[in-house]
Each structure stands twice: as structure tokens, then as C-alpha cells.
Amino acid sequence: MSLSTEEAKPRFAQEFVYKVLTIDEIQKQMHGCIEEIKAVIQLSSATIRTLLKHFKWDTQKLLERLFDGNQEQLFADIGIVSNRTERTTPNGNESKRRCYAKSVCFICYSDDIKPHDLFGLDCDHLFCTHCWTQYLTTKIMSEGDVMAITCPDTDCKVVVDEEQVLQLITDETVRAKYQRLNTDSYVSSNRLLRWCPRPDCLHAFSVQTKEAHPVVCVCGKQICFGCGEDNHEPIGCQLLREWSVKSAGSNGEMIDGKTANWIITNTKECPKCRTTIEKNGGCNHMTCRSVKCKYEFCWVCLDGWSTHGTSYYNCNKYNDSKAKDRKDSVSETRKCLERFMFYWTRFMNHKQSLQFENELKSTVTTKMTHMQDRYHM
Known part of the structure; x- marks a missing residue:
């Protein structure tokens, strides 16, 4: 569902200002965060994106850490190999070119791989593109992990950045889910954004201050921005949470009258x-x-x-x-x-x-x- 320019104008609900954003508009905000950091310090977009994911897209906190005088330690903790860091290969003394010449994948150990079919991060752990694709597909589709996908080597913590993931993944379904999970990580990290909970809707609410006010999506879904539940005026979010806990069983489903009576009779x-x-x-x-x-x-x-x-x-x-x-x-x-x-x-x-x-x-x-x-x- 697309959102026209007319629909993107600020909406008002009892003097509560909010916007309904499309996926493209959310991604523009993400790009804006990257450009904000890029204007201050010379780093690649992929590196900045990895840093922002680690800091939950908090640009202020990231800038404070970047200029605290220990940038190399920050990169090491997150899993980024700095351009100024001396690179070493798996055995510590051979060049990366010679490793490629061996044409051996360290996952499947196939020895008939062409050198251009091997891929490695800055840590120089080399694997064939087929193993890389399977590894990344499992991380994205099965585990839903996009915050910090690391090198497949057991003890390596170097992070695979977005450009490298998209370079290795060609399946459009996997690429689409990766992009959606990336966008979701941004929305879930931002207290002023919240997804519309309707399953088939790809819009998010954007507010200026986080308050418990009703908001309406372009799909017609009405929720409370404060807690994300259906609009529950006039009661507050805390009272709704207490009610939900009290009226739910151990599996989270609503209890019925017979169950409640059994609890009264048979428990202490x-x-x-x-x-x-x-x-x-x-x-x-x-x-x-x-x-x-x-x-x-x-x-x-x-x-x-x-x-x-x-x-x-x-x-x-x-x-x-x-x-x-x-x-x-x-x-x-x-x-x-x-x-x-x-x-x-x-x-x-x-x-x-x-x-x-x-x-x-x-x-x-x-x-x-x-x-x-x-x-x-």
C-alpha cells in the first residue's frame, strides 16, 4: 500500500501530532542518520550503519563514543576491522593472496573451488560463496538475526556489513526480509516510532513525543501509541496491562468463567x-x-x-x-x-x-x- 503526499501530512488526534510513514520514508530517516555521522567523521556508510545498529540508532551516543579517544577499542568490541589495523591471515604469516590461491573453503573443505568463488572479510577467514549464502540465509530466514551477523569462523567476531550481505545474497525473498529486518531494528529502537500492528500493513507511526494517545493508520487500524494495544480510552496503559495479566491464563489466553471458578475452589x-x-x-x-x-x-x-x-x-x-x-x-x-x-x-x-x-x-x-x-x- 502506498501513501500519497497528501496522506503523509501531519495528522491530529486530540491535538496529538503524528505522521504515518511508509517503508521508503523510514529508510530515508535511516539514511539521514548515516549522513549525520558521515558529516562529522570520515567512515564508510557500511561501517556507520554497523555502528548505529550496535548503539540502537542513537546518533548522540555513537558520536560520544567515537570521540572519547578510544576508537580502535570501540571497533574491536563491535567487530569492525579498522583500516589502520594490521591485517593477519588465518595462519598469521601467509598473505591473503596466497590463501586465495589455495582455493579451499574452510567450511565444506572443497578443494576444487576457483579463487574468485572464495570470499572473506577483513579477518581473512575464507569460505566459498555457496557456504556464505547458506550461512547468511539461515541467519536471516531462520534466526531473524540482522543486528550483528558475524564471520562464520567459530572464534571470529568480525561483523558482516550490509553491503557484503547484499553482495552475497541473490535470492529476492531473502534480500527483502533482510531489508525489512533492518528497518524493523530501526523502528523498534526508536521510542518515537511504532509499527502498525495489522499483519498486512507496512506503515509506522511517527510522533514528536511518546504519549498514550490514539493514532489511526491509513489501513484503518486504530491503536494507542503509548502501549501499541488497541485504543483503550478512557483507561490508562498501566491499568490495561494489569487487566490483561489478571484476565489471562498461564499461556496468555483469556480465561473463561468455569476456569476462574475452578481456581477459586481448588487453589490457595x-x-x-x-x-x-x-x-x-x-x-x-x-x-x-x-x-x-x-x-x-x-x-x-x-x-x-x-x-x-x-x-x-x-x-x-x-x-x-x-x-x-x-x-x-x-x-x-x-x-x-x-x-x-x-x-x-x-x-x-x-x-x-x-x-x-x-x-x-x-x-x-x-x-x-x-x-x-x-x-x-
């Missing part, structure tokens, strides 16, 4: 962190599995396990004061859960109604379009 809460726990064994010595808690307690009385010691069976004796305190605590927790279920049921009803309305809208729109085409309206 950790006395320390309030994590819901199900007993799956005969021993009453429980350990909370929450990473930040690990509290040990008795399943019967919910007191700390350290208090049992030699008086293990004391928890089987009824104690009025302890029983009252425990009942009050449990009652308060269950009240909170019941209150949540009250609002959750109504939330799910409204959500279902909205889905039905959207389906009805889609059906009516299709029929109207069909009638207009049929009767030339």
Missing part, C-alpha cells in the same frame, strides 16, 4: 506473594514457585514452614484467633476475585458484542458494494 494463595498455587502431591510442605518468592509454608494452616519444627501437628489444633485472621485474609482475597469476575464477565460480553457488530458491518459493507457495482450507482 501463597501467604507471602499471593501467587495462586495448586497442590499436586501428598506432602503439606509447600514451596512457592514464583521466582521472586520461594516461600515455604504449610498447605494446611498456611503458616511459614520454619515455625513447624518439632510442633508439626500444632496446625491440626483449632485456634480461634488464628482461624479468624486467616478467614478474614482469605475472605478479602476471594472478595477481590469475585469483584474481578463480576467486571470480567461484563467485559467479555461487551467484547463479544463488538465482534458481532464488526462482522455485521463487514457483511453490510460487502452487500452495499455489490449492489453499487450491480446497479452502477
Whole structure:
């Protein structure tokens, strides 16, 4: 989907200024960052791009590091071989030309490769172009790794820059994904940019300040720029996150009413962190599995396990004061859960109604379009 000049003008949503950018416009911004660094220090575009990826496209932070007096160390840490660094070959004493003359790939160890079919970075580790292509394709298509693809040699940290990747990759599908992942790394690193979450949309929102305001893409998708979720006015992003966590199961899917009732009936809460726990064994010595808690307690009385010691069976004796305190605590927790279920049921009803309305809208729109085409309206 292309965006016309008219559509690229700033949009306003309750005095909140934003733009909807195409892939080309995002890439122009990336090029602008590279040119900004290039105007200050003489480095190749490929080197600057590698540096910017490492610093998450923060030009200010990169310039500070470039002029802190230790540029060679910076290049070494990132995996860039400086032009002023003395190059060595794999065995340390032969020239690179003689290595090429050997015509041996150090991955497949084929010895009938023509010298021009070998390729190596500034580290001088040589591999045939076929192995290079397979290696880069796996990194891009399977691992989605474009931030810092390094030399295939096991112990080498020299980074393959963008020009070298595009030189070795000829498959248009792989090239397209590499370019998209590069663009995605720029957008995800920039707090003032956010992708439209619609799967088939390739636009991004650009704002002047990051705030929780609704924004609308040219595809019609409306989201909150602050959190990236569907527009959730009038509640704030934090409240939405808390609601999403509370209404989701362990696999992230929304829980239903029967599940919630089962939780109420068959589980107890950790006395320390309030994590819901199900007993799956005969021993009453429980350990909370929450990473930040690990509290040990008795399943019967919910007191700390350290208090049992030699008086293990004391928890089987009824104690009025302890029983009252425990009942009050449990009652308060269950009240909170019941209150949540009250609002959750109504939330799910409204959500279902909205889905039905959207389906009805889609059906009516299709029929109207069909009638207009049929009767030339």
C-alpha cells in the first residue's frame, strides 16, 4: 500500500501530532542518520550503519563514543576491522593472496573451488560463496538475526556489513526480509516510532513525543501509541496491562468463567506473594514457585514452614484467633476475585458484542458494494 503526499501530512488526534510513514520514508530517516555521522567523521556508510545498529540508532551516543579517544577499542568490541589495523591471515604469516590461491573453503573443505568463488572479510577467514549464502540465509530466514551477523569462523567476531550481505545474497525473498529486518531494528529502537500492528500493513507511526494517545493508520487500524494495544480510552496503559495479566491464563489466553471458578475452589494463595498455587502431591510442605518468592509454608494452616519444627501437628489444633485472621485474609482475597469476575464477565460480553457488530458491518459493507457495482450507482 502506498501513501500519497497528501496522506503523509501531519495528522491530529486530540491535538496529538503524528505522521504515518511508509517503508521508503523510514529508510530515508535511516539514511539521514548515516549522513549525520558521515558529516562529522570520515567512515564508510557500511561501517556507520554497523555502528548505529550496535548503539540502537542513537546518533548522540555513537558520536560520544567515537570521540572519547578510544576508537580502535570501540571497533574491536563491535567487530569492525579498522583500516589502520594490521591485517593477519588465518595462519598469521601467509598473505591473503596466497590463501586465495589455495582455493579451499574452510567450511565444506572443497578443494576444487576457483579463487574468485572464495570470499572473506577483513579477518581473512575464507569460505566459498555457496557456504556464505547458506550461512547468511539461515541467519536471516531462520534466526531473524540482522543486528550483528558475524564471520562464520567459530572464534571470529568480525561483523558482516550490509553491503557484503547484499553482495552475497541473490535470492529476492531473502534480500527483502533482510531489508525489512533492518528497518524493523530501526523502528523498534526508536521510542518515537511504532509499527502498525495489522499483519498486512507496512506503515509506522511517527510522533514528536511518546504519549498514550490514539493514532489511526491509513489501513484503518486504530491503536494507542503509548502501549501499541488497541485504543483503550478512557483507561490508562498501566491499568490495561494489569487487566490483561489478571484476565489471562498461564499461556496468555483469556480465561473463561468455569476456569476462574475452578481456581477459586481448588487453589490457595501463597501467604507471602499471593501467587495462586495448586497442590499436586501428598506432602503439606509447600514451596512457592514464583521466582521472586520461594516461600515455604504449610498447605494446611498456611503458616511459614520454619515455625513447624518439632510442633508439626500444632496446625491440626483449632485456634480461634488464628482461624479468624486467616478467614478474614482469605475472605478479602476471594472478595477481590469475585469483584474481578463480576467486571470480567461484563467485559467479555461487551467484547463479544463488538465482534458481532464488526462482522455485521463487514457483511453490510460487502452487500452495499455489490449492489453499487450491480446497479452502477
